[in-house]
Amino acid sequence: MSKKIVLLPGDGIGPEIVAEAVKVLEVVDKKHKLGLKFEEELIGGSAIDVHGVPLASSTLEKCQAADAVLMGSVGGPKWDTLDSSIRPEKGLLKIRYEMGLFGNLRPAILYPQLADASSLKPELVAGLDILIVRELTGGIYFGEPRGIRLLDNGERQGYNTYVYAEHEIERIGRMAFEMAMKRNKKVCSVDKANVLEATVLWREVVQSLSREYPEVELSHMYVDNAAMQLVRQPKQFDVIVTGNMFGDILSDTAAMLTGSIGMLPSASLNKDKRGLYEPVHGSAPDIAGQGIANPLATILSAAMMLRYSLDQGEAADAIEAAVGKVLDDGYRSADIFSEGCTKVSTKEMGDAVVAAI
Numbered sequence: 001m002s003k004k005i006v007l008l009p010g011d012g013i014g015p016e017i018v019a020e021a022v023k024v025l026e027v028v029d030k031k032h033k034l035g036l037k038f039e040e041e042l043i044g045g046s047a048i049d050v051h052g053v054p055l056a057s058s059t060l061e062k063c064q065a066a067d068a069v070l071m072g073s074v075g076g077p078k079w080d081t082l083d084s085s086i087r088p089e090k091g092l093l094k095i096r097y098e099m100g101l102f103g104n105l106r107p108a109i110l111y112p113q114l115a116d117a118s119s120l121k122p123e124l125v126a127g128l129d130i131l132i133v134r135e136l137t138g139g140i141y142f143g144e145p146r147g148i149r150l151l152d153n154g155e156r157q158g159y160n161t162y163v164y165a166e167h168e169i170e171r172i173g174r175m176a177f178e179m180a181m182k183r184n185k186k187v188c189s190v191d192k193a194n195v196l197e198a199t200v201l202w203r204e205v206v207q208s209l210s211r212e213y214p215e216v217e218l219s220h221m222y223v224d225n226a227a228m229q230l231v232r233q234p235k236q237f238d239v240i241v242t243g244n245m246f247g248d249i250l251s252d253t254a255a256m257l258t259g260s261i262g263m264l265p266s267a268s269l270n271k272d273k274r275g276l277y278e279p280v281h282g283s284a285p286d287i288a289g290q291g292i293a294n295p296l297a298t299i300l301s302a303a304m305m306l307r308y309s310l311d312q313g314e315a316a317d318a319i320e321a322a323v324g325k326v327l328d329d330g331y332r333s334a335d336i337f338s339e340g341c342t343k344v345s346t347k348e349m350g351d352a353v354v355a356a357i
């Protein structure tokens with residue numbers, strides 16, 4: 001049976017890195033007989049140029065009908081002056097929302113070969129492998145009412161609303177517990193229950209859900225402490241589950257512990273495990289078109305796609321092992337280059353991963 005994958009290369013370095021991921025997927029497809037079928041569509045600035053909107057409804061429909069979506073990145077200076085309603089980033093927010101991608105998985109793994117690249121001391125990060133499960137379609141980023149209003153005294157006031165319904169907390173909590181069952185059976189739920197009522201409910205729901213997962217050790221932490229602990233002793237964590245805004249901030253912190261943003265993949269999943277897979281980084285306009293971007297974050301996102309949406313764990317393992325092998329062999333794109341290694345282009349890095357598979 002064939003599996004339909006929509007490719008959304010997007011803007012900037014997006015097309016360069018997605019091309020390498022496709023090359024890698026094509027060889028694992030042959031080797032593991034996955035029956036992948038690719039269909040390419042526009043998103044972001046390149047979609048604005050052609051359709052006048054960052055995500056055409058025909059593109060969204062194709063994504064909704066596909067088994068998975070692999071994206072590059074959106075945005076760039078060319079579209080920065082556009083009105084905020086049709087900015088490239090709106091296409092991304094729209095696809096996340098319309099596909100119901102409430103669960104954002106962001107692993108932060110330190111490859112031993114890149115230990116020097118971390119901003120923390122080697123002994124603090126050696127062997128680091130944590131997974132942040134961030135709620136992606138709710139919380140303060142989507143809560144109503146929101147806006148800027150005029151007060152009686154003539155002063156303006158900005159306001160947003162932090163809201164989580166029980167079902168939203170439960171489904172992201174469940175995703176975290178399920179992930180923990182496949183890992184080290186440890187979940188830390190991050191909230192601000194000492195100040196925000198919405199997160200008192202968050203803590204309560206996660207706590208009662210934990211009764212269904214007696215093997216998983218659950219802890220709770222306030223977000224300010226979690227931020228501190230992530231840079232103090234990151235290896236105390238395994239799975240972290242948290243709301244949209246806290247997850248946005250903590251996952252960037254965790255990401256940097258591993259060195260380069262060019263190494264970090266992500267998955268955004270809905271209740272049917274259909275998903276959107278993309279590197280954590282943006283469109284890197286400063287290096288776009290030069291053929292020097294690191295394609296590994298996108299290649300690793302493709303591996304997550306095989307694992308989570310297509311149930312092809314073995315093929316995913318093969319890609320991840322190949323990435324380890326090219327790093328062992330000393331291949332480095334410019335962002336992770338260090339003395340004594342072989343500097344390679346985007347395309348050469350993709351070729352090296354293909355060869356390793």
Ligand code: NAI
Nearest residue numbers: 073074075076262281282283284285286287293294295335
């Ligand atoms: P960025 O992640 O694009 O770039 C930050 C820095 O990291 C740059 O110096 C860039 O050259 C470097 N970098 C990023 N990816 C790299 C890779 N694969 N290999 C080597 N170096 C890499 O973030 P920035 O500059 O804040 O945003 C640029 C554009 O990307 C903006 O329009 C922004 O809105 C958009 N963006 C899009 C995202 C997405 O599509 N999910 C996420 C973040 C930003």
Ligand code: MG
Nearest residue numbers: 247248249252
């Ligand atoms: Mg962010």
